[in-house]
Amino acid sequence: MTTSNFPLLSFQEFLTGSEVEKRAVAQKLYNAFHTYGWVYLQDFGITKEEIAEMFAMSKKYFDRPLYEKLKQTLNDAETNQGYTPDGAEANGGTDHKECYEHRRLSNELCPTDQELTNFRVFMDDFYAKCFKLSVNVLQALALVMDLDMDYFSSALAKADPQLRLLHYMPIERKIIESAGHARIIPHTDFGLCTLLFQDNVGGLEVDPFHTGKFLPATPIEGTCVINVADLLQRLSNDRLRSTLHRVTSPPLEKVGNDGMLPARYSTAFFVHPSADVEIDPILRDGEAKKYESVNAGKWRTMNTQKNYSNLLGGSALKV
Numbered sequence: 001m002t003t004s005n006f007p008l009l010s011f012q013e014f015l016t017g018s019e020v021e022k023r024a025v026a027q028k029l030y031n032a033f034h035t036y037g038w039v040y041l042q043d044f045g046i047t048k049e050e051i052a053e054m055f056a057m058s059k060k061y062f063d064r065p066l067y068e069k070l071k072q073t074l075n076d077a078e079t080n081q082g083y084t085p086d087g088a089e090a091n092g093g094t095d096h097k098e099c100y101e102h103r104r105l106s107n108e109l110c111p112t113d114q115e116l117t118n119f120r121v122f123m124d125d126f127y128a129k130c131f132k133l134s135v136n137v138l139q140a141l142a143l144v145m146d147l148d149m150d151y152f153s154s155a156l157a158k159a160d161p162q163l164r165l166l167h168y169m170p171i172e173r174k175i176i177e178s179a180g181h182a183r184i185i186p187h188t189d190f191g192l193c194t195l196l197f198q199d200n201v202g203g204l205e206v207d208p209f210h211t212g213k214f215l216p217a218t219p220i221e222g223t224c225v226i227n228v229a230d231l232l233q234r235l236s237n238d239r240l241r242s243t244l245h246r247v248t249s250p251p252l253e254k255v256g257n258d259g260m261l262p263a264r265y266s267t268a269f270f271v272h273p274s275a276d277v278e279i280d281p282i283l284r285d286g287e288a289k290k291y292e293s294v295n296a297g298k299w300r301t302m303n304t305q306k307n308y309s310n311l312l313g314g315s316a317l318k319v
């Protein structure tokens with residue numbers, strides 16, 4: 001049934017099956033992450049209706065006037081919470097998107113109930129569902145990697161991952177396709193893994209083997225995409241692949257006669273361990289270590305800072 005370039009896997013038996021069934025799903029997940037770094041997951045415990053509601057809430061958030069959103073602009077790489085306007089995130093190119101980052105411990109730059117009814121409660125709840133799914137996905141990997149079953153739940157015990165709402169505004173195709181521009185430029189994610197929900201517009205592409213050949217990660221209804229990110233690649237000493245991806249023009253039939261791309265919405269959940277966790281490669285017998293140990297908190301702040309080239313000392317984006 002897969003129409004995509006990447007494996008599609010039901011997670012149901014990992015969530016409710018026998019030990020043997022759980023292990024079989026875990027092995028398939030591991031294989032997909034080993035070969036491609038990407039998988040489409042089905043039956044993962046968040047319903048289609050909940051995802052549709054999340055997208056409706058995201059649209060309401062971005063539909064507000066720019067000056068309202070700018071009042072709650074992300075202003076600190078470590079806190080990494082709030083709104084970022086078109087062009088704020090740029091690391092070697094220009095993105096054309098706006099984002100909102102939500103966390104579980106501190107959301108001072110979140111719209112109040114007066115500003116956007118029910119937004120905070122809804123996002124806290126959706127966040128909790130993503131968090132639970134992330135722990136399950138990582139526990140599946142732990143099973144295959146011969147790690148302690150609570151290796152990841154304890155690495156995530158005090159973690160504060162980040163739920164990111166993304167809005168790619170309608171834009172002329174020729175801008176997106178000019179050198180150095182994209183809806184989001186090629187990058188790898190830098191946490192452990194990322195859950196991604198996308199609408200049906202398309203344009204997400206992955207270069208699984210880093211050959212420069214990007215393959216579409218076509219939207220498939222009822223799925224979310226999960227990709228390996230840099231910390232998991234480091235932890236697995238390159239057995240799991242953190243691959244380049246980007247968002248570019250959708251298929252031509254989605255582009256208007258006037259050359260305009262339609263708006264696109266997606267939502268990512270960047271899974272980061274607790275800030276005090278050290279990520280040191282797990283080696284198999286005789287294997288050479290490919291990475292030094294890194295502190296997860298410092299790693300996250302450093303990479304966030306790099307992405308917002310003008311976010312110096314935590315204040316440059318303040319309005």
Ligand SMILES: O=C(O)CCC(=O)C(=O)O
Pocket residue numbers: 164166184189196198204245247266267268
């Ligand atoms: O919008 C998407 O589909 C991808 C977003 C993404 O890669 C990111 O925010 O890191």
Ligand SMILES: [Fe+2]
Pocket residue numbers: 187188189245
């Ligand atoms: Fe990404």
